[in-house]
Amino acid sequence: MKHIYTGKTKNVYELEDGNYLLEFKDDVTGVDGVFDPGANTVGLTIEGAGLAGLKLTKYFFELLNEKGIPTHFIEADIDKKTMKVKPAETFGKGLEVICRFRAVGSFLRRYGLYAQEGQPLDAFVEVTIKDDEREDPPISEDALDMLGILSKAEYKVLKELTQKIAGIVKEELAKKGIELYDIKFEFGRDKETNEIMLIDEISGGNMRAYKNGEYIEPLELEKLILEG
Amino acid sequence: MKHIYTGKTKNVYELEDGNYLLEFKDDVTGVDGVFDPGANTVGLTIEGAGLAGLKLTKYFFELLNEKGIPTHFIEADIDKKTMKVKPAETFGKGLEVICRFRAVGSFLRRYGLYAQEGQPLDAFVEVTIKDDEREDPPISEDALDMLGILSKAEYKVLKELTQKIAGIVKEELAKKGIELYDIKFEFGRDKETNEIMLIDEISGGNMRAYKNGEYIEPLELEKLILEG
Numbered sequence: 001m002k003h004i005y006t007g008k009t010k011n012v013y014e015l016e017d018g019n020y021l022l023e024f025k026d027d028v029t030g031v032d033g034v035f036d037p038g039a040n041t042v043g044l045t046i047e048g049a050g051l052a053g054l055k056l057t058k059y060f061f062e063l064l065n066e067k068g069i070p071t072h073f074i075e076a077d078i079d080k081k082t083m084k085v086k087p088a089e090t091f092g093k094g095l096e097v098i099c100r101f102r103a104v105g106s107f108l109r110r111y112g113l114y115a116q117e118g119q120p121l122d123a124f125v126e127v128t129i130k131d132d133e134r135e136d137p138p139i140s141e142d143a144l145d146m147l148g149i150l151s152k153a154e155y156k157v158l159k160e161l162t163q164k165i166a167g168i169v170k171e172e173l174a175k176k177g178i179e180l181y182d183i184k185f186e187f188g189r190d191k192e193t194n195e196i197m198l199i200d201e202i203s204g205g206n207m208r209a210y211k212n213g214e215y216i217e218p219l220e221l222e223k224l225i226l227e228g
Numbered sequence: 229m230k231h232i233y234t235g236k237t238k239n240v241y242e243l244e245d246g247n248y249l250l251e252f253k254d255d256v257t258g259v260d261g262v263f264d265p266g267a268n269t270v271g272l273t274i275e276g277a278g279l280a281g282l283k284l285t286k287y288f289f290e291l292l293n294e295k296g297i298p299t300h301f302i303e304a305d306i307d308k309k310t311m312k313v314k315p316a317e318t319f320g321k322g323l324e325v326i327c328r329f330r331a332v333g334s335f336l337r338r339y340g341l342y343a344q345e346g347q348p349l350d351a352f353v354e355v356t357i358k359d360d361e362r363e364d365p366p367i368s369e370d371a372l373d374m375l376g377i378l379s380k381a382e383y384k385v386l387k388e389l390t391q392k393i394a395g396i397v398k399e400e401l402a403k404k405g406i407e408l409y410d411i412k413f414e415f416g417r418d419k420e421t422n423e424i425m426l427i428d429e430i431s432g433g434n435m436r437a438y439k440n441g442e443y444i445e446p447l448e449l450e451k452l453i454l455e456g
Contacts, residue, residue: 092341092342093341093342109362110357110362110365110367111357111362111365111367111371111375112362113320113321113357113359113361113362114320114321114357114375114376114377115375121374122374124370124371124374125370126368126370126371129338129339129341129342131341133341134337134338134339134340134341137338137339138365138366138368139338139339140354140366140368140369141368141369142352142353142354143339143352143354146349146350146352147339147342147343148342149342
């Protein structure tokens with residue numbers, strides 16, 4: 001296999017069968033040693049974060065595949081901290097799609113004039129461009145279409161998939177008495193079928209979850225969901 | 229009449245007949261003495277800027293009213309540098325609506341990963357929140373609706389009006405060999421009819437215009453359009 005990319009939280013290898021292998025690292029995004037799922041930099045290394053991330057991702061992707069929701073997931077090897085995935089084409093140079101159930105993070109930083117911290121949001125979906133240099137700017141449906149990144153028809157699918165998947169995660173967390181505030185996804189086009197599918201991961205590092213009003217750290221979240 | 233508001237580029241007075249009087253100042257937005265229509269601060273004072281802004285605004289608002297496009301304009305008094313307008317209710321605490329024909333300014337700062345400077349844009353419309361503290365963040369149709377600022381039906385009207393008015397201004401400028409790159413509008417609801425109408429002004433301070441590839445300063449633009 002061939003190493004093709006070193007990401008902030010994962011290494012990516014190309015396999016001989018045409019699929020890809022994602023190796024989960026213990027690095028998580030954040031700023032100055034404080035975890036922040038919305039951050040663009042590796043803020044800290046948490047021993048066990050990679051394994052916890054992979055376990056949760058495996059759990060959720062298997063659940064989604066059972067429900068017939070397209071994802072890139074093929075299989076996971078917990079011991080090796082790797083996940084085998086189908087090849088995907090990203091939208092442009094990559095987008096992040098956020099689904100928000102409560103106002104926190106960058107939503108509040110942008111719209112604090114109209115929103116209170118923690119106020120309920122109706123599965124609100126927004127898209128940001130993956131562009132570290134320009135701090136991941138939000139982008140509208142019209143701009144995505146105009147710049148040739150995503151057609152209007154694709155945007156509709158993306159938004160529906162996002163709300164559906166976020167709803168499933170929210171429901172799973174609720175079973176453990178945990179409330180999902182927001183979650184970030186990445187999508188791509190299946191290289192074989194061109195179908196839009198969920199890629200990347202679903203882990204504590206991609207969401208903000210609270211229990212009894214207290215924020216839950218990614219590692220703790222994995223324990224609560226898988227062992228709790 | 230009663231002074232009710234001191235804006236960056238205008239003073240606002242309430243008249244006894246229920247209408248409002250806008251007094252145009254010579255202050256223009258910008259940073260460190262350099263004019264920038266997208267800036268949030270008064271960058272400099274240009275003698276004659278207020279008068280030039282009022283003259284252009286009168287010219288365009290009269291043209292729009294002739295074409296049956298709703299605006300708040302009633303009449304202008306060039307000598308007093310004032311304009312009488314109908315009362316309007318802003319959307320939330322105020323929105324700015326931008327129509328872009330070429331990629332410059334904040335569009336390029338945000339989407340430079342996908343756009344070249346000066347690249348044609350198809351009368352692209354975006355909305356930003358008037359919020360100096362948070363640097364006028366862009367906001368999507370979905371967020372405007374969710375936060376109760378603007379309904380989806382109103383957004384549709386706003387976008388159509390914006391493209392229509394920007395198209396008229398673009399055409400007027402083209403008659404003088406000038407190309408409109410982008411323009412910023414403000415809208416409000418007519419307090420009597422609840423109809424969405426154009427408010428504020430249309431002047432050199434709200435647009436970027438170029439002639440033979442050279443940017444035209446606001447005062448020069450007024451001369452080229454009204455005297456050229």
